[in-house]
């Protein structure tokens with residue numbers, strides 16, 4: 577028998593019953609909704625791709641500058657631009673031939689928005705629906721995930737609308753309690769979780785004496801977000817035991833292994849694509865395999881949640 581360090585490590589995994597050939601998942605919002613580009617990422621070693629969040633109607637987003645790199649990560653205030661659900665149906669049709677599972681990300685400002693979008697997208701059979709629960713709720717202006725009750729209502733309503741398509745709420749670090757929100761998602765029937773979205777942040781240009789982004793505040797992503805993401809994944813795993821797509825600052829194979837040890841079954845990558853290009857998926861997967869060989873780990877599944885035991 578070959579020793580683990582001579583074999584090709586098993587990097588297959590599973591999230592919400594979806595089998596993935598690679599644990600690396602393109603995070604939402606990084607490469608839009610175009611089927612051509614999403615299929616290209618699939619051919620570069622991603623195990624699944626997440627579409628940019630789809631809203632109820634066309635929306636332009638915030639003015640420039642709306643994305644900046646500041647040395648430890650990125651700040652963006654793109655403002656959820658979307659062509660609107662009716663204008664992505666053609667891309668959904670084309671994505672039916674994607675070589676890897678396609679996760680449709682959805683946002684809205686009411687529970688009814690989410691349900692309406694899910695109902696329109698359901699006939700195209702995405703592998704799962706990811707819910708951006710960090711967007712503001714029209715009723716009180718606070719994010720959906722500011723309240724366990726609101727999250728429960730949202731996730732249970734979407735679950736009913738989604739039929740047998742898995743539902744994956746995406747947690748935000750901008751909350752009073754990851755364990756409580758994660759538990760509310762589980763109680764409402766969530767099949768898995770994605771953690772995390774960006775963290776609310778600001779960078780000021782001291783010569784100009786002004787925030788760098790036109791919108792002033794933005795969402796922090798990339799390396800500076802990673803320890804926050806690892807903590808959130810750890811807490812969500814502990815609170816629910818649900819499969820998690822661990823996302824936030826993963827740029828190298830070691831980062832991905834760390835996320836898996838915190839409790840992630842798969843690993844989202846967004847900002848790394850800005851830093852390393854689309855080949856980031858193939859390269860990070862290679863780095864993961866090398867680490868696994870050197871540490872006698874035969875399968876990714878062996879180390880999910882390893883930091884808990």
Ligand SMILES: Cc1cc2nc3c(=O)[nH]c(=O)nc-3n(C[C@H](O)[C@H](O)[C@H](O)COP(=O)(O)O)c2cc1C
Nearest residue numbers: 603604605629652772773797798824825845846847
């Ligand atoms: C420019 C940009 C746009 C984003 N758009 C979305 C989006 O539409 N929906 C969403 O759920 N997350 C969105 N995100 C968040 C990412 O999916 C991811 O959760 C976050 O960036 C942390 O991961 P990273 O450090 O690997 O980028 C966006 C991130 C960036 C940088």
